[in-house]
Amino acid sequence: MRNETDSNNATDRLVLVLGGTGKTGRRVAAQLAERGVRTRIGSRSARLPFDWADQDTWDALLEGVTAAYVNYAPDLAIPGAKEAIRAFVDKAVAKGVQHLVLLSGRGEEEAQACERIIQEAGVEWTVVRASWFNQNFSEGEFLGMVQDGVIALPAADIPEPFVDVNDIADVVVAALTEEGHAFEVYEVTGPRMLTFAELAKAISVALGREVQFVEVPRETFSAAIADSGAPQEIVWLTDYLFSTVLDGRNAYISDGIERALGRPPRDFSDFAREIAATGVWEAVA
Secondary structure, eight states: OOOOSOSSOGGGOEEEEETTTSHHHHHHHHHHHHTTOEEEEESTTSSSOOOTTOGGGHHHHHTTOOEEEEOOSSOTTSTTHHHHHHHHHHHHHHTTOOEEEEEEETTOHHHHHHHHHHHTSSSEEEEEEEOOBGGGGTSSTTHHHHHHTEEEEOOOSOOBOOBOHHHHHHHHHHHHHSTTOTTEEEEEOOSSOBOHHHHHHHHHHHHTSOOEEEEOOHHHHHHHHHHTTOOHHHHHHHHHIIIIITSSTTOSOOOHHHHHHSSOOOOHHHHHHHHHHHTTTSOOO
């Protein structure tokens, strides 16, 4: 198990959390604050605004930063992400950042290309390579489907080891604050694989009402996303994820959480019970 104590005086560090208001970023920022680590949030709405598309926002944000959590939205597979990551890493290293922690994606060649950028940057690095998030169904893209009782997605009968975002945040915070995580690739997954039909059943059991999974054609789903007014990059990304990442390449469990934290990952059924108890999955009138 990794050392659970901070290796340095927390006041000597300034950690930048990009995407600090998103699923993983806000949890990372909250944990760092609890540990007394000086933290700077990188988002468009922050006191020092950050925008991936505007490099003029980067210099002030990186001033005095010693470590950074790099979380590219919406996904490292998006065209242009590699170039943005390279530019940001070059600027961060020039500004004196000593440790970069990158949130990456399993089975994405584009994400692995971004991993190589931080691995070759000449500073300490940690890669957290994640599978699909549990929280996509509770605070993300598919919440409305659960509330409506039908998860309609272009997913075949291929299992995925869904991972809890809280586990991801725990690994990121450990990498940012503890010794022993530099130059590690942590591939993080849940403890078991679930098809989308099995996932819907687990939600149904926790919720006490039926939530079905219905497989829909990819073209139909993409057209519906486009018709909803979503940006073109989101239309492209959803098609990419369902056509490429969910082709079976990720149908295996990894031990990244156990290696990083010395404990097993959270199970989806435990997540489902916790979320059901909050009432967020109740049908919207």
